[in-house]
Amino acid sequence: MxxxxxxxxxxxxxxxxxxxxxxxxxxxxxxxxxxxxxxxxxxxxxxxxxxxxxxxxxxxxxxxxxxxxxxxxxxxxxxxxxxxxxxxxxxxxxxxxxxxxxxxxxxxxxxxxxxxxxxxxxxxxxxxxxxxxxxxxxxxxxxxxxxxxxxxxxxxxxxxxxxxxxxxxxxxxxxxxxxxxxxxxxxxxxxxxxxxxxxxxxxxxxxRNGIDSRHFDPAVVRPEPRLLDCEGPRLIFTGQMDYAPNVTAALRVMDRLLPRVRDLLPKATFHVVGRNPADELLARDGRDGVHVWGGVEDMRTWLSAADLALVPLEIARGVQNKVLEAMAMNLPVVLSSAAATGIGGTDGLHYAVADSDADLVDRVAALLAHPRQGWTLGLEARRFVVDNLSWQATxxxxxxxxxxxxxxxxxxx
Known part of the structure; x- marks a missing residue:
C-alpha cells in the first residue's frame, strides 16, 4: 500500500x-x-x-x-x-x-x-x-x-x-x-x-521565508488616510506587539531614537501598527510624536502611507516578515544587523543597516532628508524581493x- x-x-x-x-x-x-x-x-x-x-x-x-x-x-x-x-x-x-x-x-x-x-x-x-x-x-x-x-x-x-x-x-x-x-x-x-x-x-x-509580492504591492492599495493625516515624515514599525523583542524595539525607538530624530526633523512621527500592543506601548500613545494603532485590517495600506520603516530589533531569530513586507511595498527600511539576517540583500542598496543608536538616527535622518535616495532604496528593495524571495521560489x-x-x-x- x-x-x-x-x-x-x-x-x-x-x-x-x-x-x-x-x-x-x-x-x-x-x-x-x-x-x-x-x-x-x-x-x-x-x-x-x-x-x-x-x-x-x-x-x-x-x-x-x-x-x-x-x-x-x-x-x-x-x-x-x-x-x-x-x-x-x-x-x-x-x-x-x-x-x-x-x-x-x-x-x-x-x-x-x-x-x-x-x-x-x-x-x-x-x-x-x-x-x-x-x-x-x-x-x-x-x-x-x-x-x-x-x-x-x-x-x-x-x-x-x-x-x-x-x-x-x-x-x-x-x-x-x-x-x-x-x-x-x-x-x-x-x-x-x-x-x-x-x-x-x-x-x-x-x-527560506518568502513574500507574496503581488499582494504586497503599492500599486494595488491606497495609503491609509489616518496615517496620512499625521504630520511627517512618518516612521513605522509593524508586528505582533505583545511579542517581547518587538516591544523592546518599539520602546527603543520611542525613548531613544525618535527624540534624536525629532531634534533634526521636529515633525517626525513614529507609528506602531500591529495586534495586541503591550501596556508599555499604549502608555506612550499620543505623546511626543508617538502613535500606537493596534491591529489593522490591511497592513499594506499603512506601509503605503509611511515614509520609512524603522526596525531596530536587538533580538531577532530568522527572517523578519515585517522587513520583507516593507521592502515589497517600496518602503525604505532602516534596520539592525539582527533584523537583516537571512534576507540576503545589500546594505546601502536594498536597505540601510545600523546598530548603535547614533548610527540608526544618522541613517534615518539621511534618508528622510533626501527623499529621492529613500525612493531609490525602496524601488531596489521591491525589485530584490520580487526577483529572489517569492514564495514560489523559496x-x-x-x-x-x-x-x-x-x-x-x-x-x-
Missing amino acids: TMNEILFLSHRMPFPPDRGDKIRSHHILRRLAGLAPIHIATFADDERDMAEEVELAAMARSYRLVRRVKPLIVAGVQSLLQGAPVSLPAFHSPEIARYVEDALANNRIGTIYVFSGQMGQYVPDDFKGRVIMDFVDVDSAKFEAYAESDTGPRRWINAREARLLRAVEARMARRATQSLLISPEEAALFRARLSPEDAVTCDVRVL LAPLAELVGYPGGAARHAA
Whole structure:
C-alpha cells in the first residue's frame, strides 16, 4: 500500500496569515495540500483563529483544531515536574495526541511535517515514514539571549528554558529525516549547537521565508488616510506587539531614537501598527510624536502611507516578515544587523543597516532628508524581493523534501 498522505502538525493555526510564524505555516500548508491529501492538527489561540476552521475543513482530508487554554503557570509547574522546557507541556494536548494516533492508524500517511519544535512531541518513535522538522529558527538561542538581558528569577527561568530546549532540539534533529531552518545563518547556528556526532549525521537544510509580492504591492492599495493625516515624515514599525523583542524595539525607538530624530526633523512621527500592543506601548500613545494603532485590517495600506520603516530589533531569530513586507511595498527600511539576517540583500542598496543608536538616527535622518535616495532604496528593495524571495521560489525544494520530486498536484480533501 502506497503511503502518500501528509500529516501536518502546527503549534498555531495557519489561518489567518497575519503574523510571522502563521504566514510561513500558511504558505507551506497550501503548498503541501497541492501535493498530497493532507491531515492537520493545530492549536487556536483565540476565537478569531477558531472562526477560520472552515479553511481547514476545505483543505484537509481530516483535521483537529484545539483551543489552547492551558495557563502558563500550569505549564510551568508541569515543566518542573517533568524536567522539560515549558514549551512542551504548554503545547501538549491529549486530544491532539489521540488524533495523531488515529490519523496514523487509519490513513496512508508517509510524511509528518512538524512546524515548530513544540509539536515534535507528537511524532511516535515507531513511525517509519519521513519526518520533516521545521524548526523555523533556533528557539533555544532566543531564550539564551533573553537570559543574558534579564535579571533575577526571569534570568534563571530563561536560562533553564534555553538549556532544556537545546537538548530537545538535538533529540528532534536526530529523529528527523531533515531539519529545516529559515536562513543559512540559522542553519549554521543550529549545527554549531549540536554535538560533533549529530552535526555530521543530522540533515540540516534551509527553507527560506518568502513574500507574496503581488499582494504586497503599492500599486494595488491606497495609503491609509489616518496615517496620512499625521504630520511627517512618518516612521513605522509593524508586528505582533505583545511579542517581547518587538516591544523592546518599539520602546527603543520611542525613548531613544525618535527624540534624536525629532531634534533634526521636529515633525517626525513614529507609528506602531500591529495586534495586541503591550501596556508599555499604549502608555506612550499620543505623546511626543508617538502613535500606537493596534491591529489593522490591511497592513499594506499603512506601509503605503509611511515614509520609512524603522526596525531596530536587538533580538531577532530568522527572517523578519515585517522587513520583507516593507521592502515589497517600496518602503525604505532602516534596520539592525539582527533584523537583516537571512534576507540576503545589500546594505546601502536594498536597505540601510545600523546598530548603535547614533548610527540608526544618522541613517534615518539621511534618508528622510533626501527623499529621492529613500525612493531609490525602496524601488531596489521591491525589485530584490520580487526577483529572489517569492514564495514560489523559496518553497521550490518542498516537494522533494516530502517525497514528491515531480511536484504533481493531488486532491487534498
